[in-house]
Amino acid sequence: MRFVWRWRRNPLRRRSDVVEAWAGVAAVVLMLVLGTAAGWAVGSFAHGALREAVRQQQQHRHLVSAEVVRSVTGTPAEPDHESTTGREGYGRFLARWQDPDGVEHTGLVALHQAPGPADRFPLWTDDEGRIAGRPMDRATAVVHAVLAGAAAAAGAAGLVEGVRRVVVWRLVHRRYAQWDREWQQAGHTWGRADAGS
Known part of the structure; x- marks a missing residue:
């Protein structure tokens, strides 16, 4: 209702009211356009x-x-490897495996269950036989891309809203300054019978 009041013809409507209303409309349009464009581009x-x-x-x-x-x-954790070495409930084991070229490797791995010696388990490695994390699948990539696009859209909309708030703050600041000047002018004639107030 307050938004509609700013558009009506009204002797109390100030120019700043109209500018503030148009700033709101422009902000909504820019949020839709820039937010969509930014989300699509980043995604x-x-x-x-x-x-x-x-x-x-x-x-x-x-x-x-x-x-x-x-x-x-009691051995220190390995520095990198996308493994779960720091999680509680995991044990550290010395393991042996072969890379795709048949070269044998050994290293420390973290396993949740406590296997016995000579037990076998699946392990992801890179081309050189080093321990690696599970490769990302297409569904995870799509989810991450959608989240990145949504974050970009929200960021663009937030930026537009921030600019709108600065504009409104400036308008309100000017409005209060104008009221102060008008009260000072009215104060000189306040209470005088011939002032016409």
Whole structure:
């Protein structure tokens, strides 16, 4: 209702009321246009980059069968590897596996269940036989791209809303300054019978 009041012809309507109303309309239009454009652009770019990452990971990561050599307790965690070495409930084991070229490797792995010596388990490795994380699938890439697009759209809309709020703040600031000036002018004639007030 307050929004409609700013558009009506009314002797109390100020110019700043009209500017404020138009700023609101412009903000809504810009949020729809810029938000959609930003979301589409970022989502498309992210989807392309993630699709390439999926292709690379699926091409260069391999599921191999590893064998437990022995349990290892009290050893420091390995510095990298997209494994779950720091999670509670996981045990550390020395394991042996072969890379795609048949070269044998050994290393520390974290396993949730406590296997016995010589038990086998699946392990993801890269082309050189180093431990790697599970490759990303296409569905996960799509979800990440959609989330990136939604975040970009929300960011663009938030930016537009921030600009609108600054404009409204400036209008209100000017409106109060104008009221102060008008009250000062009215104060000189306040209460005088010949002032016409």
